[in-house]
Every structure is written in structure tokens, then in C-alpha cells.
Amino acid sequence: MSEDRAAEFVEVDGVATVRLNRPGLTRRAKEELLEAVTRAAESTTARAVLFLGSDRAFCLGQDLAEHARILEETPGQALTTVREHYNRIVLALESVQVPVVVGIGGACVGAGLGFALAGDVRVAAGRAKFGTAFTGIGLASDSGLAYRLVRSLGQARAMELMLLGTVFGAERALELGLVTEVVADEDWEARAREVAAGLASGPTAAFVAAKREVRSAADAQSDLPELLEEEADLQNQLGVTADHVGAVSSFLNKQKPTFTGQ
Template sequence: MSDVLKTERDGDVVTLTITRDHRMNALTSTLVVELREAMVAAVQQGARAIVLTGEGRAFSSGADLQGDGKDALSPDLSEEIEKSYNPLARAIADLPVPFVVAVNGPAVGAGMGFALSGDIVIAERSAYFLLAFANIGLVPDAGATWMVARSVGRARALELALLGEKIPAEDAKAIGLIARVVDDGTSLAEAQALAKRLAAGPSKALGMIRKQVAHAMDHQFTETLAEEARNQREAGFSDDFAEAVTAFREKRKPAFKGR
């Protein structure tokens, strides 16, 4: 039983909750590694959607600058990034199922980077986002540079990163950083309901869609057309597509299995 991460399963949905409320869910090497391992295990055990949230007051306040023992930060911060942060970022990008994030409070620094990695990000009204790196003499990590720049463009990304100012949830939605804003105390329930909906859908195709969108953000139009064709070929041979066609002919709702 982990003392930094709680894993719960409800049907085909796995919810991962960071449980370091006493430190505003600050990220340690142990936590980040366990988070990656839990995601991999969830997929291996058949989860068709994953939800990530934080316990208590915050989603995550970013890297724990006061960690000790095995979680003490190395003087060479690139070691921490290569050992734990980047493997988690890559694992999230490689997920074959939808990934929903419930931002229940502040998402700061690397916590913001990982929050924005959700396919659909739901934040509570009192939550905020903060690229705090410049405020302590560092640069964005945990994929935050890519996430923010791709979401809001160069000018706004530089403003957010250089000034290190809070972005209220409503403003984050308005500029395209996140998808939805909900009342305080409801983000997890909203995220889980959405994840259940996604898990009941053609989750194989949905997993391909999340990667196809990421591919499109890094490639030209003609390359994207080729990627669409490759993915459509695979989707076209899936059991879910066959079921959808049969259900259409039989005038009933399809029962997708994620295969």
C-alpha cells in the first residue's frame, strides 16, 4: 500500500490520487515513479480510462524542494528529470486509453505540466495554474513547455513562463489551456463520470485519437493525412467497428469492448 498514491478501480476506470496533502501533493521521485508504474499496471489490468487527481487542498504544488533521503533533489536537476519526470511524461503520452485529469486545487510547476497532459482537463473554480519555475531560477519541465506553447501559442506561453503569475481556472479555460471548469468539490466526480463514458466507448479508437492529435501537432498536413490513413486501417479492422456496423444495422446501441 503506497503512502503517496491511492489507486481505485470502478469497472473499467482507474482513479489515481496523489496523497501528500500535508505537502500540497508536492512531487517526489518516489511519487512520480509510482505514478508511472500505476498507470502501466492499470492498462495491463484492462483499464479503459484513467483519472488523475490530488487529495485535499491542491492538485500538486510541483517538485518537493524539501525532500530528504532517497527523495532529496540531486544537485544536478537533470538527473531527477531523466530518472522520473520524463519517463512519466512519456508514459502518459503513450497511454492507449483516454486520460482525464481533475484539478482540485493549485497546479504548480511540474504539477501544472502533468495536469495539462490530460486529454480532458477539468478544474475547479478556485483552482489555478502557475508556471512557477522562473520565480525560483529554473525553467519549465515535465513537458510544460510543450503543453503550454502548443495550447496557447508562443506569445502567451512566454508571458506565462517569464512572469510566473497565477492563471485562475476560468482564465485557463478561456485561453485554451484546459477544457472545463466546474464548481469546487466536484471535479473528481465530473472526471470520473466522463471517464466512465469514455471507457464505455470504443476505447481502442479513442486511444488512437489521442495519439493522432499529438502527431498532428508536430507534423505537416500531408504527414497527418498519412497517419490518419494508417490509424483508420487499424481501426477499421477492430471488433469495435464491426460491432458498430452490426448495431447500426440492427438499430441498437453498440456494445463496445475496446478491441
Template structure:
């Protein structure tokens, strides 16, 4: 959950983002098999209202079902990726003694993270700026994280008297290890992009002016790849994190047996023999 406390108006003069801001809280764009989901509340650091959470969850589920979508990019507009929960909306319920705002974990955050992890296509977090609380956790749940130099990460849950949500207790320690995860959770220190790369929080850091093009390049490469194989890679690696070796071997065997009958596998083998690049169709 959590959000940065400042909600000062921001201009959109930061480095290029995937999509320009409008009055819509979530922008959805499609280019050559890549669906980009842009959190679009830049004046509030893309903090998460009920409307935005519900729109994001629906968009992720739609992307999973749409065969034309072969890779997904999650990013933010303006100077932030996502500051986590919109505390202005959250506090209104708490002031009246209503605990309903806390139900957002079960209603929104858990399903969103599950949708990201289970989405049968690669998901890239394009972290264009600050990512805090649930916003950072969304990035951790993605398959790849590309960060702009100006990006930062913060586990700010303890600062508002809460524990982690949005899967952060599961994803963060798998990225950086138990000890560092506890440090980041308990102390809430902000991690800049350079430190994030050193810790393994992100896969690469790109100068701000090169960031949009790099995201497009990586996303386009994934969208042109063997989509069903990517889905099985996600599935087997996620399950292996909590399985025995025997269980992991059995899952790999089942995946290879299924993928061996796909058109993409046959195309890749033919392309290798013919010394050309494969033309994957995602089938």
C-alpha cells in the first residue's frame, strides 16, 4: 500500500514516458504486439485510487486473454512510476472508523500481483521514476525491470504503520535475499537506481533520455519471441521457487513435452538448420 506524502502538482517535463498524460487514470496502447499500461495520475505520483486499481486489474486480465498481445509494459506518466496507495482516499474511510479501506489488499492488490505473475506473457516494469510501497511491489512482481537513472525504490510500509502487501514479502527477498529485504522493509530506506542495479532489484539502468527507446526495444524483442515458451518459463521458474528438485524436474519435463509440439519450436529448429532467424508467431 503506502504512498509518498507529497501530492504537489507536477509538470510533465520529465523524460519521455511511454504515453502522454490525459484525464484517463490508465492509458492502454498497443504497438506491434506490445500492450503498454500507463498509470496516469502524474500530479499524485500515480498513486493508486480504487478506480485506478480496478482499471489496472481489468487491463491485466484482458491482456492475458488477448492473443494479439505478446508482451506487456507497465509504467507511469510524469516523474513517478507509482507511489503506492492514494492516502487521501484511504484516510477518509479511516477517519470514520471504517476498516473497509484495508479490504483493498484482498480486493485489489492481491489480484493485481497474481495477474502480473500469472500473465502468460512477459511483463516489463518500465520504472521511469520513484516507486514506493505497492508501486514498488508491482515492479518486483514483473518479469523484468528496466529503470531510468532517475528511478528509485522505497518500501515505505512501516512508515505508515503497516506491513508489506502486494506480494512484496514474497518477491523482494527472492530478488535481494532475506537480510537485505528485512533491512529495506524495516528501515524504509530509498534505493536509487544505481544501488537497485547492484542489489539485483532491476535488470538494467538506462539514462533518462534513452529510457523510452530501450523499453520499446526490449518489449518489441519479447513480443516477437516464442510466447508460449515464455509462458512456460514463467510458470516453471515460479513454481520451482517452492518445489523440490524432483517436482521441478517433472514440471520442466511436462513443459518441454508440451512446447515440443508448438509451431514456434518447429520453426526455431528449421531456422537453425537453415541458418536464418526464426519467425515466431507465438503459437
């Protein structure tokens, strides 16, 4: 991918890849990232989405040099970017129905952590660093970070990370459940691509349904009878798919199933 664009999109073999080429988010970077994530979300052929940064960083959040200039020139406009860009990027990520794999090669803080937690599977390099960062510059969080942390860690742990702003490493992120896997520094992108390719060759309709079930279960307003009904509806739909019928046949014949996503 070219470094000419701050954020890019490409789709190959059922994997839609979004790459953020610069760690700090300028206005241009946010606009290009929103465009790339929207294209991934709207793809009718992607069976997995891969969201990558660079070796240096996944994302550091707002470019503070640009932010300082805007604060000086038009202070009232400095934080309109939250509604104009950050909220829209997070909602676009949330709208992706297929599995989203996030590859984290370096620092992942602030809005970057919010973006990463919007994915479904996160592969991190051993050198990766994580943090909430917002209170360190006198702000509360955005990009859905509090929402994700509370649902991932509970209120007490989320409060700790938000208020203290401690920077922590990949192994601690793994212990907390904020990343799925930690690999050698040189392997993070290859491993993330491998995971995305594996998901793209899997039972796509089942993955979409599983994401829906997990999100419903995480909703504090949901109750068990409602979730059981949703499960029954989804199983009825999946039961007539070619992937399910073929997988059952393969199991009975002691063969490895081949999934087409149908």
C-alpha cells in the first residue's frame, strides 16, 4: 500500500484491509479512515475485515500539533471533530457484520484504543503499548472507549484505566482480555493476516450471527427469554445454509468442511 494516503482500503480474496498509515489523526487522516472503514462495512464480498496500523503505532489518536493550531485559531471548533469524524468512524466499525481483526504493531492509545476495541479479534506485537491517554491532556474519552472498557473489564477496572491513564504493555493487555493474542514483534502483521484469512474462509453467515448474538448478550437491557428467541431465529436461518448442510455431511463422512460463506 502507498504511503501517499493516510488511510487506505483494499480487498483481496474476501479480506477487506483498512490500513492507517500515520499514527496521529489529522483531519485528512480521519476523513480517509472514515472512507476506508465505510467501504469495508459496505462491501458485499468481504468475509472478514483486517484493520492495521504501522510498525510504529496502530493509532495515537488526535494529531496534537494540528489540534493545538485549531485551538489557537478557532477554539470553538477544536472538538467538533468528535461528532464529525470519531463518532462516525466508530459507528462504521460497529456496522461491519463480518469478523473484524485488528493488527496492533505498536502504540495503541486514546481514540486508537477505542478503534481497536471496536474490532472482534486483536493481535498485538510484544512491543505494543496501550493507554487511555485522554485525562492526561485534560479531556474525557471519546471514540466509544468508556463504552468498550466497561463492557470488557467492568466499571471498576475501566474507571482505573480512565482516571489513572497508566500506559501498559501487550502482556498486561492480554491478561485484561483487551487483546486476543501477543506475538513476536516481527510477526504481528503476518499473524493478523493469517487470522483474517482463516475467518474469511469460514462460515460467514454463522460468524455474522455469532456477532449479533454476542452484541445482544452484552446489552444490559436484554433478558434471557429474548436472547433465547433470537438464538432460535438465527439457528433456523443458519440451518438451511449450504455451509451448515455441507459441514454436517463432512462431519459424518469424517472430512474437513469447506465453507463458501453461503
